[in-house]
Amino acid sequence: MAAAAGGDGKLWVDKYRARSYVDLLSDERTSRAVMQWLKEWDYCVFGRERGTSKAKGTAGQDRWRRPTQRVLLLAGPAGLGKTTLAHVAARQAGYEVVEINASDDRTSSRVRERIAGVTRTRAVGKRPQLLVLDEIDGAAAGQGDFVGALARAAAADGRRGAQLRPIICICNNAYAPVLRPLRHTALALHVGAPTAARVAQRLADLCAAEGVSADAWTLLELAQQNAGDVRASVNALQLATHGIRSLSAIGAAGAKDAQRSLRAAWNMIFLRTTDDRAQAQAVVNAAQTSGDSERLMQGCFENYLRSGFRDLTHTRLARLCGDWLVFHDQIDAATRRNPATVAALANYQAFAIVAVHRTCSTPFGLSRDAFEYPQADSALVQGRQAATVALQALIGGAKCVRTRAGLTVSSAAVELADYMTRILAPRLTTANRHLLKEPESTRLQRLVEVMSAWGLTFVQNRDADGRPAYCLDPPVDRLVAFRDRRLTNAPAPIRYSVRQLIAQELSRVHATSTEEAEATAAEHSKQEYLRQLRAGPQLASVLPAPAVMTDFFGRPRAAVSNDGKANTSQQPSHMWFSFVEGFSNAVRKPTAMRELL
Amino acid sequence: MSQIAIVYDESKQRKFCLLEAQGSLETDSASGLQGQRDFATIERLDGDKVHMKIGVHRVQGSVVKLKKPFAVLKKRSDECTTTSDVCYDIEAIIKEKIIFKMRPDVVL
Numbered sequence: 001m002a003a004a005a006g007g008d009g010k011l012w013v014d015k016y017r018a019r020s021y022v023d024l025l026s027d028e029r030t031s032r033a034v035m036q037w038l039k040e041w042d043y044c045v046f047g048r049e050r051g052t053s054k055a056k057g058t059a060g061q062d063r064w065r066r067p068t069q070r071v072l073l074l075a076g077p078a079g080l081g082k083t084t085l086a087h088v089a090a091r092q093a094g095y096e097v098v099e100i101n102a103s104d105d106r107t108s109s110r111v112r113e114r115i116a117g118v119t120r121t122r123a124v125g126k127r128p129q130l131l132v133l134d135e136i137d138g139a140a141a142g143q144g145d146f147v148g149a150l151a152r153a154a155a156a157d158g159r160r161g162a163q164l165r166p167i168i169c170i171c172n173n174a175y176a177p178v179l180r181p182l183r184h185t186a187l188a189l190h191v192g193a194p195t196a197a198r199v200a201q202r203l204a205d206l207c208a209a210e211g212v213s214a215d216a217w218t219l220l221e222l223a224q225q226n227a228g229d230v231r232a233s234v235n236a237l238q239l240a241t242h243g244i245r246s247l248s249a250i251g252a253a254g255a256k257d258a259q260r261s262l263r264a265a266w267n268m269i270f271l272r273t274t275d276d277r278a279q280a281q282a283v284v285n286a287a288q289t290s291g292d293s294e295r296l297m298q299g300c301f302e303n304y305l306r307s308g309f310r311d312l313t314h315t316r317l318a319r320l321c322g323d324w325l326v327f328h329d330q331i332d333a334a335t336r337r338n339p340a341t342v343a344a345l346a347n348y349q350a351f352a353i354v355a356v357h358r359t360c361s362t363p364f365g366l367s368r369d370a371f372e373y374p375q376a377d378s379a380l381v382q383g384r385q386a387a388t389v390a391l392q393a394l395i396g397g398a399k400c401v402r403t404r405a406g407l408t409v410s411s412a413a414v415e416l417a418d419y420m421t422r423i424l425a426p427r428l429t430t431a432n433r434h435l436l437k438e439p440e441s442t443r444l445q446r447l448v449e450v451m452s453a454w455g456l457t458f459v460q461n462r463d464a465d466g467r468p469a470y471c472l473d474p475p476v477d478r479l480v481a482f483r484d485r486r487l488t489n490a491p492a493p494i495r496y497s498v499r500q501l502i503a504q505e506l507s508r509v510h511a512t513s514t515e516e517a518e519a520t521a522a523e524h525s526k527q528e529y530l531r532q533l534r535a536g537p538q539l540a541s542v543l544p545a546p547a548v549m550t551d552f553f554g555r556p557r558a559a560v561s562n563d564g565k566a567n568t569s570q571q572p573s574h575m576w577f578s579f580v581e582g583f584s585n586a587v588r589k590p591t592a593m594r595e596l597l
Numbered sequence: 598m599s600q601i602a603i604v605y606d607e608s609k610q611r612k613f614c615l616l617e618a619q620g621s622l623e624t625d626s627a628s629g630l631q632g633q634r635d636f637a638t639i640e641r642l643d644g645d646k647v648h649m650k651i652g653v654h655r656v657q658g659s660v661v662k663l664k665k666p667f668a669v670l671k672k673r674s675d676e677c678t679t680t681s682d683v684c685y686d687i688e689a690i691i692k693e694k695i696i697f698k699m700r701p702d703v704v705l
Contacts, residue, residue, distance in 0.1 A: 575622060577621075577622060579700050580620045581700075593669060
């Protein structure tokens with residue numbers, strides 16, 4: 001990468017990294033949420049009140065008046081500027097950023113030490129420090145219970161171990177199983193991709209600063225191809241403009257280059273010229289040199305309906321699908337089974353693409369704005385990954401161990417997810433808990449029981465349109481969400497207010513169950529104490545001295561045991577009986593009576 | 598041929614008791630079990646049930662009749678030292694023992 005960097009040897013990504021809050025490309029609402037969360041620390045860190053009175057109630061009521069959620073979790077795909085957002089917001093709020101790239105220092109004890117050092121110390125004359133833990137999902141995978149330790153540190157309330165500085169964690173996948181302990185204690189913010197237009201605008205600014213001329217359309221296309229990935233867009237731009245000056249850089253700009261040649265091939269496929277034979281030859285050449293026949297075919301498949309060709313009887317199209325596309329797929333499958341055959345078979349695939357050309361091409365070709373880069377494949381892969389992670393989270397969250405052991409991701413997907421969403425959609429006519437009548441209140445209670453048994457919650461979030469929404473967490477319902485509701489006879493989605501009611505009910509149940517858990521823990525520790533007492537009475541000194549019984553006039557009264565004699569065993573005895581469990585393996589040996597008498 | 602005389606005198610009989618416990622007595626005093634006295638109280642309940650209290654522990658036991666009784670003998674040392682005749686006194690005859698095979702309870 002360094003070789004491909006610009007004239008001053010710096011990557012543009014670093015050179016033009018956002019320096020101030022207004023430079024941030026990320027979603028305005030997300031940035032503001034981060035800033036607001038940081039401001040909630042002001043009293044604890046800087047000892048001053050928050051400037052605005054707005055949202056004052058969200059700050060915690062503990063000793064240091066910290067916010068209730070002491071860790072911020074920024075989640076989102078790579079290259080959207082999560083790290084930049086954390087750094088810029090932290091600097092803006094007056095902190096000095098300490099970054100631990102957790103994929104570097106792998107040992108959890110070292111990371112824990114540094115966390116302790118940063119969050120519990122107050123440096124003199126310096127800005128207070130803020131910890132940024134980058135790539136936390138990658139870091140946590142290899143090592144014991146690092147995330148759990150972090151969550152515990154965040155929850156610690158003692159005077160010594162308390163976390164007094166904000167911690168920002170950055171991850172790609174908020175639903176990674178290792179992050180589970182953190183997800184419930186941390187404030188999770190999903191960083192969305194900035195719009196392509198915004199990225200293109202930034203790229204244009206960059207070009208102007210670097211003295212490179214580029215038309216807006218190319219920049220927009222570049223931004224679109226990288227799907228909002230700012231880092232990739234900037235890198236691609238730098239590589240492309242570098243390529244103008246030096247020939248050696250063409251290879252380095254491979255990704256973009258390949259996309260260019262693929263585009264040219266698609267244009268050729270959908271364009272009919274007067275010289276049909278020459279055009280077909282050109283298509284074969286383009287297909288054979290593109291090197292990615294599968295993607296080429298996917299592009300054809302996703303765009304052929306936009307080309308506007310005439311096939312009134314659909315016979316040509318049917319022949320195309322029946323013959324050539326099947327042929328293409330067969331070769332594809334064969335090369336997948338045996339990669340050694342790629343070289344021998346790939347050339348034949350080009351003829352399937354020529355068949356597409358003969359069927360679907362028009363004299364006008366494919367217009368620029370009609371064409372779409374094939375995305376179905378990558379969207380499928382991503383969707384599959386997200387679904388797998390959600391199901392893993394669902395299975396891992398089940399309280400019953402046997403349930404967990406009996407489920408795999410595939411069985412949960414096929415047998416559980418659909419019914420689960422039906423179970424989670426009760427028919428409730430009102431969202432007012434006090435107005436619920438008999439069958440509905442039982443329904444609600446049952447639902448809450450089910451959800452707590454599976455560790456499911458509704459978290460407040462925003463949907464794609466920016467409206468507040470309660471989303472199921474882990475998002476199992478997305479697995480069975482189809483765009484066309486008529487296809488699935490799925491229950492109507494639960495209303496916002498009903499979800500709110502369920503969420504409130506859940507948190508209430510959760511609170512009481514934690515209380516119960518604390519009570520059982522207390523009972524358990526009592527039992528443990530008694531057990532230790534049984535093992536040895538040296539602990540008896542820990543016991544409070546037996547209260548001296550007094551009679552009616554306040555005079556101390558001798559303790560009287562049941563048989564009427566004064567109880568003489570008040571002082572703790574120094575002897576005890578140690579019980580040996582199991583059978584006796586005693587050895588008989590002669591003992592002289594003199595030793596006993 | 599030497600002769601061993603075993604003398605049984607009804608009036609001199611002392612009461613002995615055989616205790617069998619699944620476990621051991623332990624102490625944290627420096628001298629160990631040596632010289633410890635009156636560390637346990639044994640209480641006979643109705644029937645064959647017995648309670649033994651040691652410190653804060655109370656062990657349940659039961660009285661069991663021995664299949665073969667034991668005799669506790671004591672060598673008479675004052676008169677039989679020089680002669681070949683050895684003379685023993687029966688100190689006690691033990692016909693039953695108390696078995697403690699239950700886990701101890703804690704009495705606070």
